[in-house]
Amino acid sequence: MLSSSDGQRFPVKGSVRQGRALPRYFGYGKGITFYSWTSDQFSQYGSKAVPTTVRDATYVLDEILNNETELPILEHTTDTAGYTELIFALFDLLGLQFSPRIRDLADQQLYRTSSVNLEKYPNLKSHLPGVINTERILKHWDEMLRLAGSLKMGWVTASLIVQKLQAFPRQHPLTRALQEYGRLIKTIHILRWYAEKTHRRRLNRQINKGEALHSLRSHLCYANQGEIREQQDEQLHNQVGCLNLVTNAVIVWNTVYIEKVVQQLKKEEQFPGDEELKHIWPTRHAHINVYGRYHFNRDNVGKKQQLRELRQPGF
Numbered sequence: 551m552l553s554s555s556d557g558q559r560f561p562v563k564g565s566v567r568q569g570r571a572l573p574r575y576f577g578y579g580k581g582i583t584f585y586s587w588t589s590d591q592f593s594q595y596g597s598k599a600v601p602t603t604v605r606d607a608t609y610v611l612d613e614i615l616n617n618e619t620e621l622p623i624l625e626h627t628t629d630t631a632g633y634t635e636l637i638f639a640l641f642d643l644l645g646l647q648f649s650p651r652i653r654d655l656a657d658q659q660l661y662r663t664s665s666v667n668l669e670k671y672p673n674l675k676s677h678l679p680g681v682i683n684t685e686r687i688l689k690h691w692d693e694m695l696r697l698a699g700s701l702k703m704g705w706v707t708a709s710l711i712v713q714k715l716q717a718f719p720r721q722h723p724l725t726r727a728l729q730e731y732g733r734l735i736k737t738i739h740i741l742r743w744y745a746e747k748t749h750r751r752r753l754n755r756q757i758n759k760g761e762a763l764h765s766l767r768s769h770l771c772y773a774n775q776g777e778i779r780e781q782q783d784e785q786l787h788n789q790v791g792c793l794n795l796v797t798n799a800v801i802v803w804n805t806v807y808i809e810k811v812v813q814q815l816k817k818e819e820q821f822p823g824d825e826e827l828k829h830i831w832p833t834r835h836a837h838i839n840v841y842g843r844y845h846f847n848r849d850n851v852g853k854k855q856q857l858r859e860l861r862q863p864g865f
Contacts, residue, residue: 551624552590557583570603587613597794599786606631611708635732643698661733690727762833769835804832
């Protein structure tokens with residue numbers, strides 16, 4: 551029910567339409583971002599090729615609302631690039647929990663409603679300087695719900711509507727109302743982040759799972775020296791989908807053999823325990839040979855195959 555998302559940057563070669571210059575990562579060249587969504591069981595339930603100069607927060611909701619899996623995602627986390635106050639508002643209106651890891655959290659401004667009387671809590675005055683404009687939220691509440699309904703029904707993609715709302719030279723009234731509402735939700739999230747240590751650890755662990763998968767994806771995306779050369783959007787969509795498929799295949803393969811290793815260790819009475827097993831992730835890739843050609847027999851697809859024997863240490 552918990553997932554995370556993050557962007558992974560790859561250099562491009564040639565005139566790739568979505569390629570963008572970003573000297574910090576690509577020097578004098580250009581690159582593209584493969585934005586991917588990861589469940590708490592390491593499966594990647596979505597990937598998307600996006601321009602590397604667009605903030606990650608624009609695309610956070612896309613695969614959560616439109617993925618083709620049966621995962622009941624209820625809570626989602628990202629790093630700092632994946633959040634804005636607008637995204638906080640949209641998540642809450644959709645009945646989802648947004649719990650990003652925000653950099654420089656101590657510098658974030660906290661907000662309260664005007665009905666909160668801080669005279670009884672003088673020590674909090676300096677920590678809650680912002681006041682939410684509740685009238686602005688109430689005035690546009692029906693429009694906010696209508697927008698959430700359109701996203702829920704799939705009538706519009708989240709990234710498209712977020713880009714449209716932020717594209718006005720002067721902020722759209724609906725954008726200002728959503729940001730006002732998002733400030734309140736963000737304040738609740740920050741207070742919970744400070745208050746619950748187990749909550750922080752759980753979210754950090756989930757973000758680390760996404761980072762571990764980035765390492766695996768970099769290992770798998772070796773062709774053309776790791777450069778992306780597909781120029782058309784359809785070709786990019788196909789390439790990012792194939793990388794997502796192979797990544798999930800490796801995760802499943804590793805999981806099956808880890809289970810077999812655990813059974814063998816238990817039989818030999820050398821199993822260290824479940825606590826140690828928590829630190830073994832199926833993202834390891836040193837044993838994966840990515841070179842050469844692989845041939846698949848369609849007649850055997852879907853049939854149960856016998857597993858290879860485990861390698862015995864010392865032999």
